[in-house]
Amino acid sequence: MFAVVVVAVWFTLAVGAALIISAGIRVADRRAPFTDHLAGLPQDLTVDDVLGVRTAI
Numbered sequence: 001m002f003a004v005v006v007v008a009v010w011f012t013l014a015v016g017a018a019l020i021i022s023a024g025i026r027v028a029d030r031r032a033p034f035t036d037h038l039a040g041l042p043q044d045l046t047v048d049d050v051l052g053v054r055t056a057i
Helices: 002-031 047-051
Strands: none
Touching: none
């Protein structure tokens, strides 16, 4: 009986967490600009951009 309660609570918490995370992703997706690439990254990101020397801003 105890195991059934633990499984039910675990399932309920997992579903609740999934709904909260998906709602956060949905809100972030609505607020994100559609035409801009990721801020601070070049349009054509290469390995050299990642491993290269960083410049002072």
